[in-house]
Amino acid sequence: MELSDEMLTEISYVNISKYRTKAIKSLEESPKIPSVIARDSGIRTNHISKVLRELKEHDLVECINPEVRKGRLYRLTDTGKEIVNNLK
Numbered sequence: 766m767e768l769s770d771e772m773l774t775e776i777s778y779v780n781i782s783k784y785r786t787k788a789i790k791s792l793e794e795s796p797k798i799p800s801v802i803a804r805d806s807g808i809r810t811n812h813i814s815k816v817l818r819e820l821k822e823h824d825l826v827e828c829i830n831p832e833v834r835k836g837r838l839y840r841l842t843d844t845g846k847e848i849v850n851n852l853k
Contacts, residue, residue, distance in 0.1 A: 768851065775823060775844065776851050784808050786852060788816045789825060789841065793849050796829055796840035820845070 768776070779785045787806035791797065799817060803810040817839055820826040825845035829838040841849065 784816045796838045
């Protein structure tokens with residue numbers, strides 16, 4: 766299956782940052798809170814919010830419960846899932 770130019774651009778966007786790559790791969794199995802994503806991906810917690818914000822701006826992850834202040838759950842969007850499946 767051939768990937769669209771837009772999809773290739775998004776794959777490249779994730780691939781150029783080891784933090785984005787690790788964070789998005791961490792969400793592959795199930796939704797998680799930022800501290801668990803940080804632990805699973807080996808990224809310091811203070812960097813995770815920036816990484817999640819970047820991924821969210823590209824519609825690769827979404828917050829399931831944005832109304833809560835603590836314990837926000839993040840999961841991959843359909844596009845995010847497709848990107849994870851195409852990462853090396």
